[in-house]
Amino acid sequence: MISFNVAGLLHEPPGAVRDVRVRDRYVTLGPDVELAGPLDADLRLQRTNRGILARGSVGAPLRRTCARCTDAYVEDVRATIDEEFLPTIDPESGVRLPVDADEPIGTLRIDEHHEVDLGQVLHDELALTEPMHPLCRPDCPGLCVECGQRLDAGPHAHGDDEIDPRLAALASLLRDREQ
Numbered sequence: 001m002i003s004f005n006v007a008g009l010l011h012e013p014p015g016a017v018r019d020v021r022v023r024d025r026y027v028t029l030g031p032d033v034e035l036a037g038p039l040d041a042d043l044r045l046q047r048t049n050r051g052i053l054a055r056g057s058v059g060a061p062l063r064r065t066c067a068r069c070t071d072a073y074v075e076d077v078r079a080t081i082d083e084e085f086l087p088t089i090d091p092e093s094g095v096r097l098p099v100d101a102d103e104p105i106g107t108l109r110i111d112e113h114h115e116v117d118l119g120q121v122l123h124d125e126l127a128l129t130e131p132m133h134p135l136c137r138p139d140c141p142g143l144c145v146e147c148g149q150r151l152d153a154g155p156h157a158h159g160d161d162e163i164d165p166r167l168a169a170l171a172s173l174l175r176d177r178e179q
């Protein structure tokens with residue numbers, strides 16, 4: 001949970017800001033965005049004429065699985081946040097605001113306790129940092145098609161001559177199919 005109370009800010013005129021510095025915060029963002037440690041964030045909450053604008057950047061160590069060698073690794077990523085949250089209740093009167101029927105899906109809300117919860121936004125932005133082919137390192141050589149061992153795990157020398165010629169033919173066939 002990573003949320004901020006904006007009750008005070010909602011009573012200020014548009015343009016008023018609060019800077020929020022988050023350090024070493026452990027959060028859970030769901031199974032598809034697995035954090036390997038705490039996150040940091042530098043955020044600015046700004047009163048707009050409609051609600052609260054949350055902007056800034058977040059840094060987090062994410063767990064990934066290498067697409068070539070299938071090893072787990074950690075990538076430090078940065079993501080940018082830029083989202084406006086609209087009130088659920090009128091900050092002056094405390095009366096629940098009517099929901100606009102035309103409201104776009106995914107409109108972010110300040111909850112009834114004047115809390116802005118960044119969990120969903122952080123989840124979505126960090127999920128977007130996942131590459132199509134995550135690699136533990138750019139030149140990861142991956143796994144040997146013949147024996148399945150890591151190609152960078154020390155000297156990799158079973159040599160073609162150790163393989164039964166028929167198996168070698170099969171291996172090269174499999175290699176061709178993979179390409």
Ligand SMILES: [Zn+2]
Nearest residue numbers: 066069136140
């Ligand atoms: Zn790898």
Ligand SMILES: [Zn+2]
Nearest residue numbers: 144146147148
């Ligand atoms: Zn091998």
